[in-house]
Amino acid sequence: MLLIRRHVSVLSKPLMLTMMINSPTTYKTSNIPSNVLKSRKLFMSGGNDIKVTEKHNDLVKVREILKYKGVDVFIIPSDDPHMSEYVAPYYGRREFITGFTGSAGTAVIMQEKALLFVDGRYHNQADIEVNLNDWEVMKQGIKGVPTLLEYLSNSLPSGSTIGIDPSLHSASAVNALNNKLESKSINVKLLESNPIDDVWIQDRPAPPAGKVRIHSIEYAGLSVKEKIESIRKVMNANNAKALTITSLDEIAWLYNIRGCDVPCNPVTVSFSILTDAKAILFIDTAKLPDEIEKHLTKNNVEIRPYNEMYEYTKSLGSSDKVWVDPKTANYLVYNSVGKMNRILKDSPIILMKACKNGDELKGMRSCHIRDGAAMCEFFCWLENEITHRSISEVEVDEKVTSFRAKYGLFIEPSFPTIAGCNSNGAIIHYRAVKETCKMVTNNDMLLLDSGGQYIDGTTDVTRTIHLGTPTSYQIEMFTRVLKGNIGIDSRIFPVGTAGCFLDTYAREHLWAIGKDYIHGTGHGVGAALNVHEGPHRISRVVDAQPLIPGMIVSNEPGYYEKDNFGIRIENLLVVVERKDIPSFGGNGFLGFEKLTHIPIQQKLIDFKMLTQSEKDWLNKYNQDIREKVLAIVKDDKTKQWIIDNTKPV
């Protein structure tokens, strides 16, 4: 699943650049709340007068509140208070007020006008979904259209007051905003309540209330006590008396718990603070079954109401040094710590979480074998079924999920499936919708990017297959993408090498004929956690973060030809020590181990284009699939399918 930057916030780098190089994320809406579904239908059907009037009235009400509060400009980002990549429906304030359902976009409400800033993926969708009498769509990337920060800095009269809900912007973003506007005498006002909340009452989804479960030590590998101890050591070394933990996956990792507040992401909405003596979890206690309370108490974790986080931070931060990660902490958390007491650094948990321990890897390996079996069964079913009927992209999505569910410990998809037939495969952020999706036939190419959340791990795989006879051009391009995948996969590199140094291997066979793909090559993946995590990546963006043993990274080169077809081949890899490579006084060498075990379609490969070592790579991979996946597949047809699709070449 491609990592695509989501935010069009004040902090955003020039957006098109980010997209071009890193490529943006598809919004995950598998549990779409009713109001959003309604506006999606609105989008599909082309309009609905009642809805439009309602939205207009809501905007008028917000303007009245702003006037009362003395706010000239109100910024509404897509974020939750945890700067999550995906947010619970309760936080969908921007969608509510604009009617725009896209994943990324920032709304700005003033008395005379209202603006919606969206990137290139959403230029058309925003035009259709919003009421253009009320909203002006600021199409980022089009020449002459200012960014949000440019707009605020250049168009507002001196003396203006910008209002923000400080819990919905990262500390870094607000600091950047203040820096930019300081010299213009534009004031940024932190609002105590969010004006949207005063208007969004009917139909608003409830606050996240999913039950929390234990992530067993069998899969977590390290006890809560061990994790707390390691973090306290780092805190100590940094003279931090306390650490604020605001990212939801960091909290889930630290306390060996999982939740279900956010679709596809097994996290629970909460905050935490770690001091040298205490560990406190701020959470709605209704979400905690008895066994969780016991698990937390046993580990000396104090439980307090979610909203007490801010007061608690304030009480600590008035006298003690408190570590705050300004990129992920919202401004309200940051601001609760006295200026002289802030230690501003990346959270120490990010790197600890990224480097998986032996038990986490065991779970990841295990779920990938089951995931492989499920995918093989799906492909076997699809190739058979397609011979007598066509199948919609949405059915592909549903079927993939149902096969995953068959193989045990499955919870939900790890992100919304991307199933793109022919030209839809070339739309990098494609999401099939019933009303408009394509029918896949036995003459088509299908790009399928999907993954599962399991009790023991997280998967993410892309395969591209042709259901009929591919053209020689499709075969050539597929083979070039495959050679790129093998190029990354078979790398050997010394300890200390950053992911960006490998990226070129994924692209060189495309560059050789003047082609490329406009997204990154690899993102970090959590263990039974979020499908996107940092701090590492394989990308054309220069980034000094080294790859470290235990890190999981996707390897997903692709090729996309607009209105024609798309190709992506994605495996998850673990960074491993290459103990077989002698190290002469150095720190040793690293390489990759494949987690994903699913055949790569042979009819799309031009074997003449492969070197002998690339053929060896393929044979070894197929042999591994036979050994590991064949053993757990029950269905005889699928067994034969695996044998047929893993033939030595």
Next chain:
Amino acid sequence: MLLIRRHVSVLSKPLMLTMMINSPTTYKTSNIPSNVLKSRKLFMSGGNDIKVTEKHNDLVKVREILKYKGVDVFIIPSDDPHMSEYVAPYYGRREFITGFTGSAGTAVIMQEKALLFVDGRYHNQADIEVNLNDWEVMKQGIKGVPTLLEYLSNSLPSGSTIGIDPSLHSASAVNALNNKLESKSINVKLLESNPIDDVWIQDRPAPPAGKVRIHSIEYAGLSVKEKIESIRKVMNANNAKALTITSLDEIAWLYNIRGCDVPCNPVTVSFSILTDAKAILFIDTAKLPDEIEKHLTKNNVEIRPYNEMYEYTKSLGSSDKVWVDPKTANYLVYNSVGKMNRILKDSPIILMKACKNGDELKGMRSCHIRDGAAMCEFFCWLENEITHRSISEVEVDEKVTSFRAKYGLFIEPSFPTIAGCNSNGAIIHYRAVKETCKMVTNNDMLLLDSGGQYIDGTTDVTRTIHLGTPTSYQIEMFTRVLKGNIGIDSRIFPVGTAGCFLDTYAREHLWAIGKDYIHGTGHGVGAALNVHEGPHRISRVVDAQPLIPGMIVSNEPGYYEKDNFGIRIENLLVVVERKDIPSFGGNGFLGFEKLTHIPIQQKLIDFKMLTQSEKDWLNKYNQDIREKVLAIVKDDKTKQWIIDNTKPV
């Protein structure tokens, strides 16, 4: 010629890291001043009582001056006022006071002790050269030994005064020093005169006084007027009323002049200021022949005495916005501009100078053919001569230079030759000295890194040859290095790609067996200018600077085995547009053109290890050498040598 960071200054990054990744520079002392020669002899002969007493007395005198000035700690860097990589002998203050002749090192004098900070290359040499009764050698990279900045920050009592000569430290370095020491109440005092100058009177080399010559428009390609115009456009876009130009190669480039103040670097010691109306060159007028004065006057360049730079900058900088490059401007220049009036950015000339125009490339291509002929004639001579006598490394150096001088437009070496036989080849910063150098025999391996300054261009090439029968291990390692060289050379990459993304190709065949080399892969090269220039490089250090057509970069992978042998294969390359690669809506693709035309010794290549496309590369290269170099070689033996050494494989 390897680019090796020279400074052990307060600004230095952790030194060993820089060395490991980027690898340090050899000091260039082809015109060694008498005093340094003396201390070198001292180093060779093991000691000299009179000299030691003299040095001790000088140190005592400096301490008296410091006491009088109220300075507790005095820092003496290796720099000149232009932050040059190589300095004129007149600026050798650190060598004078310490007796240490190494290229990199910073001295610190206090009343009770005196310290010399040196990196790993010089741990032994410093111990031998300095009087250990007076000096403590601070061996950087050894555990527990603080860096200069750590020492100053942790060991000085609060209230101490550090004295510096502000003309010998970059603005960035002094700012870093101030930032670090501010909270410790340690004061940095800018001294108006340098205490060493009050002591170093006898035997001090004269200030640089080399005559300036015109760099003809035939080779420069752009007139002074055109260059000034381009810079003024950039100044204007940055609201800069004036630009201070302090790097010597930037001044030489801008005014189409060359000098001979610094060995191996055709620059003249001077400053310049460009305003929207004026161009001023601050220089000792005695260095300007009439034709140069005319050339400058014709281009409306005002000439003023060297030392007036500071006052002039002050007069501008009190009211106008002045552009200062804090990395290359000394602190005195920086400090002459009012705080609110400084525009702190990299000099705009760096990038303009790096992207060569058609005429500069023509000169570079042309001198490389002559350089190739000279090198072929040298290798032919050597292989013949070695059959009946052994030849010292120093004679190799002298002979190489004499063959270069035969082929026209030659000025001097572009850096001190590195001629390392067998184990000396493994010493990356090796410099052969008569008293200690090895004799090369017909059973030895020789690494030869040398280059020439010509009127029309600059060369820099490394070849490694075996004069007898290489071992199969030497052949394997040479072939791996060659494969790395070809890997860089044959790259195709899209516009916007930074050099660091290519670096891995140079190393992958070494990494595959657990080996590596501890220096960068490529540095920028000037056109008839300094052999090292920025802003681009090919390196393991993450650096976002893209490679741009017209940039010249070295391609010099290597392999070094301590006490055994060293291998390096270096060609200079130009970044060129690959118009033969179609670009589908993108910005186009780039590649490299080889400037260097000198055969790679075939007996060191294991052809079985080469792919067909690597063999094709070699055949094409040899064919090019035959076409271009053979035509200008006069000597028949050399002609035959070229034919023998460029046989198709």
